[in-house]
Amino acid sequence: MRFSKLAKAAVLVAIVAGTAAFVLTMPSRIPASALSPRSADLANGETMFNIGGCSSCHATPHQGDRTRLGGGLALATPFGTFKAPNISPDPTHGIGAWSEADFVNAMKKGIGRNGEHLYPAFPYTSYQRMRLADVRDLYAYLKTLPPVETPSQPHDLAFPFTVRRGLGLWQLLYVDGKAFAPDDSRDAVWNRGAYLVEGPGHCAECHSPRNLIGGIEANRRFAGGPDPTGKGWVPNITPGPGGIADYSVKDIAYLLETGFTPGFDSVGSSMADVVKNTSKLSAEDRLAIATYIKSLPPRSGKAPPKGPKTD
Known part of the structure; x- marks a missing residue:
């Protein structure tokens, strides 16, 4: 009888813990309705491209054109090797089919187009501080670059790092969604x-x-x-x-x-x-x-x- 009660309690605790983990790791997205119509500033988008170092990670290795963002660069870390994805405007292998809201959520929330948590090898923990207008200008600028028909390569990770849902707990610690706030005491x-x-x-x-x-x-x-x-x-x-x-x-x-x-x-x-x-x-x-x-x-x-x- 006592064992049965303990077993039931353990099952109940597991269910509660699993439900809490499921809720806590649910992706949080910025809705497309939050993006009001505007005219993009492509010059500002290029500035964001340069300061963001987009070409350093995403340009296809071993070729000289920094605007060909076919990905493929390998980033070795203690958690495994991440492969920079194709972020060119190619509609099949890049972000050509991504909506502006998809891109904003990747940059500001660390959430992929299909609702998956992105690995923080992509530095959205810093990009979340960007002004929304700057992210939108960057998106518009990227769309002007040449499409590259190269599939993104899969990451080389071991379990449990292959389970993206767990990143939701990590993001609770490091993604607060706050944009940069100027310091009025500084110039x-x-x-x-x-x-x-x-x-x-x-x-x-x-x-x-x-x-x-x-x-x-x-x-x-x-x-x-x-x-x-x-x-x-x-x-x-x-x-x-x-x-x-x-x-x-x-x-x-x-x-x-x-x-x-x-x-x-x-x-x-x-x-x-x-x-x-x-x-x-x-x-x-x-x-x-x-x-x-x-x-x-x-x-x-x-x-x-x-x-x-x-x-």
């Missing part, structure tokens, strides 16, 4: 830089260490650490120990334009790809980014191992 240049760095530029996604479940460690944000791909070291970009305290705002802006550091060295690895994008921004936007980065609170990051050159 327009600082706020523009803060927006570009924290939103479309997603700089913290690479320049911050992560915890065991892949979330950014908030107390060491921007303090650098091991490259998520397992190759090299991502530098500390705060004025803290081992960071960029000796860089002026002008130095940072110049690096974003040319790739050269104040010590007459040049950035390499993935940062070289970043500079290919930031060099196409306006001088005003590079100055704004530099202004914000220079203002970051000093944080101490782990020292890179001796040997390989860092970014």
Whole structure:
């Protein structure tokens, strides 16, 4: 009798827990009705494309045209290898058949066209901070690029990371849906830089260490650490120990334009790809980014191992 009661209680607990998990992991979408008619600003869309580094991940590897977004780049992580998808306007293999609402939900909510949770190798945790108008302009700009008839490759992941529904619990921790809020105590240049760095530029996604479940460690944000791909070291970009305290705002802006550091060295690895994008921004936007980065609170990051050159 006692065993029967315990079994029934266990079943009841399992049902309640399963129901709670099902409800908590349900995708939350922005309805198409929230997107009022507007004329897209393609020039702004191109700016978002550049600061967002879309070509760095999604351009077809081993060809020189950064607008051919056929995907295929492999991103190695502790959770498996992610393959950047085709986001060209091809209607079969890219996003040509996606509605604007589909795209907005991917960027702002981390939800795919078919209602699936997207893996945060796609940095929607930063893109959620973007203004809705900027996301819509980016969508319009992407639609002007050449379609690429290359199927997206499947990710190479092991169980349980193959179960996308579980990402709904992860998103409860790291996706709050809040857009960037300007700081009224700062000037327009600082706020523009803060927006570009924290939103479309997603700089913290690479320049911050992560915890065991892949979330950014908030107390060491921007303090650098091991490259998520397992190759090299991502530098500390705060004025803290081992960071960029000796860089002026002008130095940072110049690096974003040319790739050269104040010590007459040049950035390499993935940062070289970043500079290919930031060099196409306006001088005003590079100055704004530099202004914000220079203002970051000093944080101490782990020292890179001796040997390989860092970014």
